Amino acid sequence: MNKIWCLLFLASLLSVNALYSQSKGDKYQEILEKAHDSGLPSITTIVQSPGEKEWRGKSGVGNIENAIPIDINQTFRLASISKIFTSIVILQLVDENKVKLTDSISKYLDAETQTKIPNVNTITILHLLSHSSGIYSFTENNRFWKECYLNGGMSRTWRPNEILRYIENKKPVSKPLEPFSKKLYSNTNYILLGMIIERITNNTLNMEYQNRIFTPLKMNDTFLEGYDSQGRKPVDSYAVANSSILKSAVKKKDIQKVNGSQFINLSQEYEQYNSWAWAAGGISSNLNDLALFFSAIRNHELLSSDTQKVLFLLNSSKDKGIAFFGGTGGSDGIQATMLHLMPSDVVIIILINSSGNEKNNLSSVFAELFKIASNKK
Numbered sequence: 537m538n539k540i541w542c543l544l545f546l547a548s549l550l551s552v553n554a555l556y557s558q559s560k561g562d563k564y565q566e567i568l569e570k571a572h573d574s575g576l577p578s579i580t581t582i583v584q585s586p587g588e589k590e591w592r593g594k595s596g597v598g599n600i601e602n603a604i605p606i607d608i609n610q611t612f613r614l615a616s617i618s619k620i621f622t623s624i625v626i627l628q629l630v631d632e633n634k635v636k637l638t639d640s641i642s643k644y645l646d647a648e649t650q651t652k653i654p655n656v657n658t659i660t661i662l663h664l665l666s667h668s669s670g671i672y673s674f675t676e677n678n679r680f681w682k683e684c685y686l687n688g689g690m691s692r693t694w695r696p697n698e699i700l701r702y703i704e705n706k707k708p709v710s711k712p713l714e715p716f717s718k719k720l721y722s723n724t725n726y727i728l729l730g731m732i733i734e735r736i737t738n739n740t741l742n743m744e745y746q747n748r749i750f751t752p753l754k755m756n757d758t759f760l761e762g763y764d765s766q767g768r769k770p771v772d773s774y775a776v777a778n779s780s781i782l783k784s785a786v787k788k789k790d791i792q793k794v795n796g797s798q799f800i801n802l803s804q805e806y807e808q809y810n811s812w813a814w815a816a817g818g819i820s821s822n823l824n825d826l827a828l829f830f831s832a833i834r835n836h837e838l839l840s841s842d843t844q845k846v847l848f849l850l851n852s853s854k855d856k857g858i859a860f861f862g863g864t865g866g867s868d869g870i871q872a873t874m875l876h877l878m879p880s881d882v883v884i885i886i887l888i889n890s891s892g893n894e895k896n897n898l899s900s901v902f903a904e905l906f907k908i909a910s911n912k913k
Contacts, residue, residue, distance in 0.1 A: 560908060561591050564581070564583055564593055564905060564908065565593050567904045571900075572595040574893070575893040576596060576888055577598075577889055578597055578771065578889050579594065579595055579886065579887065579888050580592075580594045580610065580823050581884070581885065582885040583884055584882065584883035584884075585881075585910075586882075592608060592823060594606050594607075601794055601795070606771070609822050609824060611758070611768070611821055612770055612821070612870070612872060612888070613761070613773060613889075614820060615865025615870045616817050616865040617817075617863040617865040617873075618726075618865070619816060619817070619863065620847075622729050622733070622741075623850055624748070625733050628839065629737070630661075630843055631839060637661050638661070640656075640658065640660060641663075641664060641728060642659075645728070646735075649697070649700065652700050652703060654671070655708060655712055658711075659671070660715075663712050663713075663715060664728055664732075665715075665729070665850055666716050666850060668713040668720060669722065669725055670713065671724045671725060671728075672703045672706040672708060672722065672724065673703075673709075673721065673722035673723045673724050674699050674702035674703050677706070681781045684812065685784070685785045686781070689812065690806030690807075690810075691806050693762040693811045694812040694814065696814060699812065700724070709722070716849060723816040723817070724816075725816075727815055730816075740763070741760070741814065742763040742764070748838075749829070753828045755825035755828055757821065757825050759819070760814070760818050762811025763818075770820035770889075772801050773803045773809060773869025773890070774794070774802065774869055774889060774891075775799060775802055775869040775890065776798050776891070777791075777793070777800055778892045782868065786800065791805040792805075802869045803869070810867070810870070817867065822887070823885060830874055830876070830883065858877055859877070859878045859879070860875045860876060860877045862876055863875075864898070868892075869889065871886070871888035871890070871897065871898040872886065872887050872898075873898055880909070882906060884902060884905055
């Protein structure tokens with residue numbers, strides 16, 4: 537009799553747990569549906585919580601014009617999450633004794649490039665990695681965005697030296713600071729790191745990503761836009777024309793609003809929409825590949841213990857009492873996040889192919905997902 541009662545009790549526990557997990561999954565899906573209904577074209581998401589089965593979900597359309605539903609395996613542009621890939625390649629080179637974090641960057645840059653970088657002899661590799669170099673960010677130069685949106689700059693593949701034209705004659709934001717003391721965010725830092733990787737390895741940045749990360753981890757759907765040998769394209773990127781540059785482009789009819797929509801389709805109008813971002817933000821990937829990548833990082837599969845600590849310092853922060861490791865990325869038509877939150881041990885990955893919707897964006901979706909995942913009321 538006792539054995540029967542125990543079996544019935546265990547069965548009821550399993551049943552309650554299944555109902556709980558199902559209801560939690562339903563809540564996640566409701567958040568995604570709400571986000572889509574509120575104006576996001578599409579969104580894909582992974583939520584990992586301790587003791588629970590990983591949840592993956594999607595909502596919306598990958599292409600507004602033809603109402604094509606988004607595929608859970610669709611690739612999205614990652615923007616600045618790409619910086620984590622670049623920093624790992626640099627740190628692997630440190631592990632291989634091919635570069636030191638304390639090395640001056642002048643050691644790895646040609647004479648012409650050095651003339652464009654103020655304080656080039658005192659800036660180190662670690663300064664670039666930690667955004668403490670004080671170097672002006674080329675994305676702060678309005679002339680760069682005019683070239684991109686108004687002069688066909690996003691319909692071609694950029695080379696790093698072209699990017700550096702937009703920091704010429706620009707004063708540094710600061711002298712080089714003690715690494716990790718203060719972050720002076722600059723996309724130029726990671727363009728320079730990409731150049732340094734190519735100089736040290738005598739190989740393309742694309743192939744270094746491929747050989748060191750994509751292939752070993754079987755990230756078969758991850759690529760560097762504009763440099764992919766298969767010519768693959770990520771999902772279309774849509775933006776609301778809120779900025780003066782985008783408004784000018786619409787006015788000049790360089791880009792047009794999608795019929796019946798507030799959005800413009802950036803990747804349809806521009807053939808190599810995000811190739812300019814290169815080592816600072818040019819990678820595209822999907823949920824499955826990012827889950828493999830993030831797991832490899834957290835399981836210490838890519839770096840030595842010493843350089844793993846550096847990677848953690850580079851990509852960790854704390855906000856409102858919550859510590860987290862990972863990265864976020866955003867640009868016109870791009871929103872992405874890949875975060876491990878502590879001490880709740882929750883992992884959330886979100887990919888969105890749009891920007892400019894103030895009512896429903898990545899941060900609001902993330903907050904709602906985390907609330908449920910961490911069992912907060």
